Amino acid sequence: MASNAIPSATKFAIFGTAGLAFCGVLVETSMNVTFPTLMHQFSASLNAVQWVTTAYLLAVAATMAVTAFIQGRFHPRTIIGIGGTAFLVGGVLCALAPSLLVLLCGRIIQAVGTGFAMPLVFSLIMHQVPFAQQGRFTGTAGMLIALAPSLGPTYGGLMTQLFSWHLIFWLTLPIGLISWWVAAKHLTTTGDTHRQRFPIGQFLVIVAALGLATLAVNNAGSAGFAAPGFYGLFLAACVALGLFIWLANRSAAPLLQLSIFKQAAFSKALLLYFLIQFVQIGLTFLLPNFAQLVLGKNAMISGLMLLAGSLTSAVLSPVAGKTMDHRGVRLPLRLGAGCLLLTMCLFVFVANHLSVPLIIGLFILFQMGFSFMFNNLLTFGLQQLPRPQLGDGNAAFNTLQQYAGSLGTAIMAALLAIGGQLRPASSAVAQTQLGTQLALGLGLVVMVLVVAVTFTIRDKQRVAEGA
Secondary structure: OOOOOOOHHHHHHHHHHHHHHHHHHHHHHHHHHOHHHHHHHHOOOHHHHOHHHHHHHHHHHHHHOOHHHHHHHOOHHHHHHHHHHHHHHHHHHHHOOOOHHHHHHHHHHHHHHHHHHHHHHHHHHHHHOOHHHHHHHHHHHHHHHHHHHHHHHHHHHHHHHHOOOOHHHHHHHHHHHHHHHHHHHHOOOOOOOOOOOOOHHHHHHHHHHHHHHHHHHHHHHHHOOOOHHHHHHHHHHHHHHHHHHHHHHHOOOOOOOHHHHHOHHHHHHHHHHHHHHHHHHHHHHHHHHHHHHOOOOOHHHHHHOOHHHHHHHHHHHHHHHHHHHHHOOHHHHHHHHHHHHHHHHHHHHOHHHOOHHHHHHHHHHHHHHHHHHHHHHHHHHHHOOOHHHHHHHHHHHHHHHHHHHHHHHHHHHHHHHHHHHHOOOOOHHHHHHHHHHHHHHHHHHHHHHHHHHHOOOOOOOOOOOOO
């Protein structure tokens, strides 16, 4: 865009789409505190109920994997129409669900809505906002979406404890519908689309790779990482991933253009994005469980414990985006990475002495670092690609964001279970403490890698701006 003036319609379209994505993420994080209630109501095991979240995250990741195809094949108004319809239909099914199976079906349908809406937010920013303002817009839109996991556990706990878990869906439906209407009203249908056959084979094998890897990690929690249930499924996931790469490289119209990974700066940004999301989502699972199983706190306190940190991240996201716009990407990334490394060092150092106030303070510090990196990595990474590949880059970022959450939760849960296997004669509190130490140690190792990669990144303008 030659002018820095951004039409009001573009702003409304971006934030209406972000509002629909917000609703999807809000429901996702709200449901995490309803598991005991769902187990009792549907007479189901924890492993069965966990699929309410696991299946949702996998479905979102699978939907986002086809982002490049969808955005190249359909106009934005059509995309938001499908996303809004899926959110509405899935939400009504969940709100009326008489069984766990119906609830799972509703969650998977809603996942399609989130999977369509969230990538569209950042696609609109990269295509319709001037280069010099993309960091600010990504940070502000990211702030709106980031409010969802901040409010989700508290919102879900209040609805479940005071009323019914069904209200989690009923109360978000009007917000989603209004956001859908605002986005659809202001989205334009200009731009070229390309008719092409959907690469169903590539889609099936990448979904198989994602699903098998998640199942492998889930099995590791009960059988251990040396069990065939882990490494057998993990090897199968690797085979499926290899088959996807082979098919994509041979296809004239691949589901994802793998050439984007030849751009080193893009690949580094994507790796960092995945790693910090992996640890952040892992902590949001680990810390509330520690508070309940070791400190003896209830679910409400455990959810509220993370609220201050999540709100801090949401508030700082626009500031971080403006910092990138004015000072380049290196400053916010290095500040953020240093803050994350310091936090994980402190977590490991005080792992045996954690308390609710200490967890609140450390999580605020972690989220400060997270906010300076997360959305800026997305913006910077996409700026390294020529315009025809923005859809592929957007698909890669959004798919790995969701999958990092799924893997982060699964691996942290597996490490907690391994703590019990290493100390079978100890109390549940001692087992959880050991598992927590293992998980925090893994987080520290990941952050050392994050810092090392961060210091190899240099400021760079988008290549082929007009391509």
